[in-house]
Amino acid sequence: METPVRILSVKDLVIRFNLRGKTLTAIREASLDLYKGESLAIVGESGSGKSVFTKSFMGLLDKNGWVDSGSICYKGEDLARYKTEKDWLRVRGKEIAMVFQDPMTSLNPLKTVGKQVQEAIELHQGLKGETAKRAVMEIFTDVGISNPEKRYKQYPFEFSGGMRQRVVIAIAIACRPEVLICDEPTTALDVTIQAQILQLLKSLQDKYNLTIIYITHDLGVVAHVADRVAVMYGGDIIEIGTSEEIFFDPQHPYTWALLSSLPQLGIKGERLYTIHGTPPNLFKEIKGDAFAPRNPKALKIDFEQRPPYFEVSKTHKAKTWLLDPRAPKAERPKSIEAIRAQWGCYNE
Amino acid sequence: MLKYSLKRLLQSALTLFIVVTVVFLLMRLMPEEGYFGSGFEKLDEVQKENILRSMGLRDPLHIQLKNFYSKLLHGDLGTSIIYRPKVPVSVILKSKVPYSLWLGLASISASLACGITLGILMTQYKGKLWDKIGTAYIVVINAVPAAVYYLFIQLYTTSWFKLPILFSVDRPISWILPVASMSLGSMAGYAMWMRRYMVDELNKDYIRLARAKGLKNRSVMVKHVMRNAFVPMAQYLPTSILLTIGGSLYIEYLYSIPGMGGLLIDAIQRQDNPLVQALVLIYSSISILGLFLGDLLMALCDPRIKLEHQGGSR
Numbered sequence: 001m002e003t004p005v006r007i008l009s010v011k012d013l014v015i016r017f018n019l020r021g022k023t024l025t026a027i028r029e030a031s032l033d034l035y036k037g038e039s040l041a042i043v044g045e046s047g048s049g050k051s052v053f054t055k056s057f058m059g060l061l062d063k064n065g066w067v068d069s070g071s072i073c074y075k076g077e078d079l080a081r082y083k084t085e086k087d088w089l090r091v092r093g094k095e096i097a098m099v100f101q102d103p104m105t106s107l108n109p110l111k112t113v114g115k116q117v118q119e120a121i122e123l124h125q126g127l128k129g130e131t132a133k134r135a136v137m138e139i140f141t142d143v144g145i146s147n148p149e150k151r152y153k154q155y156p157f158e159f160s161g162g163m164r165q166r167v168v169i170a171i172a173i174a175c176r177p178e179v180l181i182c183d184e185p186t187t188a189l190d191v192t193i194q195a196q197i198l199q200l201l202k203s204l205q206d207k208y209n210l211t212i213i214y215i216t217h218d219l220g221v222v223a224h225v226a227d228r229v230a231v232m233y234g235g236d237i238i239e240i241g242t243s244e245e246i247f248f249d250p251q252h253p254y255t256w257a258l259l260s261s262l263p264q265l266g267i268k269g270e271r272l273y274t275i276h277g278t279p280p281n282l283f284k285e286i287k288g289d290a291f292a293p294r295n296p297k298a299l300k301i302d303f304e305q306r307p308p309y310f311e312v313s314k315t316h317k318a319k320t321w322l323l324d325p326r327a328p329k330a331e332r333p334k335s336i337e338a339i340r341a342q343w344g345c346y347n348e
Numbered sequence: 349m350l351k352y353s354l355k356r357l358l359q360s361a362l363t364l365f366i367v368v369t370v371v372f373l374l375m376r377l378m379p380e381e382g383y384f385g386s387g388f389e390k391l392d393e394v395q396k397e398n399i400l401r402s403m404g405l406r407d408p409l410h411i412q413l414k415n416f417y418s419k420l421l422h423g424d425l426g427t428s429i430i431y432r433p434k435v436p437v438s439v440i441l442k443s444k445v446p447y448s449l450w451l452g453l454a455s456i457s458a459s460l461a462c463g464i465t466l467g468i469l470m471t472q473y474k475g476k477l478w479d480k481i482g483t484a485y486i487v488v489i490n491a492v493p494a495a496v497y498y499l500f501i502q503l504y505t506t507s508w509f510k511l512p513i514l515f516s517v518d519r520p521i522s523w524i525l526p527v528a529s530m531s532l533g534s535m536a537g538y539a540m541w542m543r544r545y546m547v548d549e550l551n552k553d554y555i556r557l558a559r560a561k562g563l564k565n566r567s568v569m570v571k572h573v574m575r576n577a578f579v580p581m582a583q584y585l586p587t588s589i590l591l592t593i594g595g596s597l598y599i600e601y602l603y604s605i606p607g608m609g610g611l612l613i614d615a616i617q618r619q620d621n622p623l624v625q626a627l628v629l630i631y632s633s634i635s636i637l638g639l640f641l642g643d644l645l646m647a648l649c650d651p652r653i654k655l656e657h658q659g660g661s662r
Contacts, residue, residue: 058560060556060559085565089564092559093561093562094562098557100553100556100560106553106554108558110576110579112651119558119561119563120561120562123562155652171557172560
């Protein structure tokens with residue numbers, strides 16, 4: 001890759017929610033740099049804050065949530081300071097667009113598909129009437145919807161799930177964004193369609209020079225599309241690196257656990273690895289390493305002090321005391337080594 | 349769309365036919381005193397029998413039914429016997445319907461406009477002051493019997509605002525109170541449903557997408573939320589509209605409006621069978637027409653309904 005240009009830079013972001021009078025900290029001082037043209041995957045279990053984290057880039061947090069501190073720098077502006085709708089309208093769609101998880105419910109059931117895409121085009125490309133309509137047809141062709149003339153006039157209920165996801169992607173693309181956030185774009189689709197949609201996103205990325213953030217808990221998707229992977233746990237990015245680094249040389253015990261529980265790595269006849277315990281209670285203040293209570297081999301310091309980032313390589317860093325020079329040598333689970341053996345052959 | 353409408357139209361016609369026939373047959377079971385008008389005590393059996401025969405009431409049932417329908421098709425609703433003897437029912441109705449109609453229309457426009465606006469306001473300020481005021485209003489209107497606040501309005505507002513206590517055709521100002529009283533209830537209903545449906549829509553995923561697209565909050569509200577919230581409303585609108593036009597018994601009684609509100613009860617009590625028959629015909633056609641229009645309106649608003657085999661989600 002040529003010298004990467006930083007397009008989005010999140011620093012020490014804290015996001016809190018007010019739930020029935022209690023305050024919940026969903027994102028705890030998470031930092032992230034996003035480079036132009038790359039695909040970054042954010043993985044983590046449900047409730048780790050993946051969605052909330054990215055929604056904050058577009059001001060789409062639920063009404064009871066707010067950015068407490070930290071900054072989100074995009075093109076010289078701090079999005080974390082945006083308060084009014086007017087501010088956000090400069091970013092939403094135009095700069096950062098989003099593809100949502102469930103295509104069955106993401107489209108307005110009472111508007112023709114064409115009109116819904118056209119809405120985005122009229123909003124962001126300044127086209128009107130016939131020209132806008134023609135632009136819709138073009139985008140339909142781009143996202144692989146055949147027979148656009150006919151499809152333009154149809155309603156979402158006349159589309160299959162995969163086709164609807166193409167429409168949702170068309171809407172996002174129609175905004176001509178720099179950054180595209182795909183929030184579990186394939187979770188609701190069946191496996192054959194998943195691959196098609198990922199392929200489509202890849203080709204659109206090349207054509208429109210997009211930077212894509214994939215949010216997913218499907219590590220198969222990650223291996224398929226991502227240049228870099230960020231692993232989230234308890235509202236923080238605990239490890240980040242290139243796909244190879246995360247899959248073949250993971251450092252954080254949580255990443256180990258996550259990879260070990262991949263069904264693909266299970267040995268026939270043996271129980272699949274599971275992570276014990278439950279995700280941290282976000283209402284309470286988390287002391288030390290958030291994963292420590294679920295980590296059978298946690299060190300004493302894991303419960304006392306929060307680990308900083310330790311750099312493994314220029315692109316790879318992790319928040320775990322295991323990387324501290326003073327830490328005892330920890331044995332990585334065997335199954336992790338198996339990944340290289342299993343996937344290495346056809347990934348490289 | 350055409351097929352759908354025709355099918356619904358046929359269904360409605362069939363329903364209407366069944367209702368009218370059943371009512372017609374039931375009327376035959378009513379006591380026969382109603383057919384002789386005042387002074388029937390003086391008639392002897394032979395005279396009574398002659399009158400009934402001359403009215404065709406001694407014919408076999410299917411002949412009677414046939415006669416009734418053939419008259420009906422020519423626009424003849426029969427003749428009143430007791431309520432206003434020897435006056436055709438259509439004439440009686442002609443003098444009464446306009447009052448109910450205009451009163452109903454006025455109250456519908458008022459309650460629709462205010463109710464839907466209130467619903468939208470409540471959604472927009474959900475959980476805030478407007479919402480609470482609106483909710484309080486809806487609860488009060490639904491909890492207090494209509495008769496109570498109707499009376500309250502008539503007694504107090506007339507003295508506070510110096511409004512006329514009774515209705516008279518040529519004084520527009522005397523319309524205010526009846527229309528307002530009639531609107532209060534349905535306005536609460538419209539507001540409640542509008543708010544409910546809008547909040548339902550607001551929580552849907554496609555609204556999130558519309559926001560993420562970069563649409564203004566206002567546009568999201570108008571183009572997506574409101575439009576979609578109208579669909580479930582659409583189904584019930586025509587019925588409630590038509591029933592309001594049918595007249596409010598109590599309001600018409602309170603303000604002594606010569607509308608058709610009390611007519612049916614009057615006619616039943618006095619056993620004026622042709623009048624009852626005609627009124628039942630009118631009321632049932634009104635409600636069947638309302639349901640039919642509701643279905644049509646909904647099909648117009650919601651593209652999913654036109655394709656019959658796709659249905660089932662509703």
